[in-house]
Amino acid sequence: MAMVQAPAKANMGGQTAERQHSSETILPPSLPCIALSTPALPLLYYLLPLLHLVCLPIKPNPSHRQGQLKARTTKHTNAHPPSNSNSMNAFYSSMAHGLDALHRSPHACLSAAFLQQAAALLRSLHSQLLHLVQRLHLPPGESWLDEYMDETSRLWEACQLARAGAAGLDAYCAAAARVAPALRDWLYGGSGSGGSHSHATAAVRHLQRAITAPRRHAVALHQDNRALADARLDPASLLLDDRSPLEFKLNAFNGFRGVLYALRNATSFLLVLLISGTVTCLPDLTAGCSAVAHHHQQLRASGGGYVASVARLRQRVAQEMEGCIIGGGGGGGGIMMYEFRQARAAIDGLKQDFDRVVAMGGGYCDDIGDSLGQRAEIINGWVGMLRSGAEAVIAELDDFFDEIVEGRKMLSDLCSHR
Incomplete structure (x- = not known):
């Protein structure tokens, strides 16, 4: 060239x-x-x-490069992959659906069937949590497993208390079941059959003892359960988590901490229902939505759609319990299971009628016999439903305990093999 x-x-x-x-x-x-x-x-x-x-070569701007790296790192830390977000949204939706189903339950509030449904919802949420963990691909050796262990320990201890209360109802049912046979013996084998005066007197005393036994047992059960709750229940473990979602860093562990946060606040009231129904009435049971409005406002900041479902369930329970207290249905404390309250009320009503008969000289007539006979059938019915309902709640909780043990082992093995 x-x-x-x-x-x-x-x-x-x-x-x-x-x-x-x-x-x-x-x-x-x-x-x-x-x-x-x-x-x-x-x-x-x-x-x-x-x-x-x-x-001429272009020199990069160091501050601009650092800003890009920081933005990229922040996005990777705070944002969830679409699959994770879909899984968590499905969990929140399922939680809200389960709470709404309990709110719309046709069963009486705190009946055995209602409590069994609450226990089944606990099992379902825990099972869904285990499936969610497998989809989030959480790193082994971090504190998310410890947080899961802490949450399941809280559920375990509260449900063990509820199970102990439900198991204690069997002795009450055994005592209450003897009322109807004693009443029939007095009606048809004592004064009603023209038996001797001594036999009629013995039948009256036998019926009086049969009526008194479950009433005394109910009082003793109330005292024992109160002592049991004071010894084994930490009231703070059933309170709504009042920490700010921002302070709690709900996005940690691919959003798993936020799921635990929602699970705790949703299941806390379910545990209140179970313990109040089988052990003793907790103060938070009759707290309406206004009493927890501050907590609900904080929970809404986490974006959980389940909060409105919890509020509706609380409102239903509070309204029915207030009506129970006003109506004198034994809502002032003690075991709040619906069948238990109905059985107690039926036995108390029988005692009043029988005391009136004894005060009138213990004479028998067809009207009195029919009325007391109907009461005996009512007592038998409520006692039978109470016994079978308590057994159903116990069976549901026993299955839940097995699933907690299996879930802990599964997640521990999952971390050890990764």
Whole structure:
């Protein structure tokens, strides 16, 4: 490639010298010189400075680079993959659906069937939590497993207390079941059958003892359960988590901490229902929505749609319990299971009628016999439903305990094999 030559004629004077000087000044030493015709030199005069600027290396801005890395890191930390978000949203939706189903339950509030449904919801939420953990791909060796263990320990201890209360109802049922046979013996084997005076007197005393036994047992059960709750129940474990969602860092562990946060606040009231129904009435049972409005406001900040479902369930329970207290249905404390309260009320009503008969001389007539006979059938019915209902709640809780043990083992093995 030929180098650009200066014009040979010296008589061109200043114009030729100026062009030669311009060409030598503009051409950078690192660029090869290209043979160009003389008319192209003015164009080269304007293009070469631009070419020189294009060839200069561009130095990156360190602060801009750091900002990009920080934004990328923040996005990776706080954002969940679409699959994780879908799984968590499905969990929240299922939780809200289960709470709404309990709120719309056709069974009486705190009946055995209602409590069994609450226990079944606990099992379902725990099972869904285990499936969610497998989809989140949580890293082993971190504190998310400890937080799961703490939450299941809380559920375990509260449900063990509820199971102990339900098991204690069997002795009451055994005592209450003897009332109806004693009443029939008095009606048809004592004064009602024309038996001797001594036999009638013995039948009256036997019925009085049969009526008194479950009433005394209910009082003793109330005292024992209160002592049991004081010894084994931490009231703080059933309170709504009042920590701010921002303070709690709900996005930690791919959102798993937020799921535990929601699970705790949803199941706390379910545990209150179970313990109040089988052991003793807890103060939070009759607290309406206004009493927990502050907690619900904080929970809404976490984006959980289950909060409104919890509020509706609380409102239903509070209204029915207030009606129970106003109606004198034994809502002032003690075991709140519906069948238990109905059995107690039936036995108390029988005692009042029987005391009236004894005060009138213990005479028998068809009207009194029919009325007391109907009461005996009512007592038998409530006692039978109480016994079978308590057994159903116990069976549901026993299955829940087995699932907690299996879930703990599964997650521990999952972490050890990763």
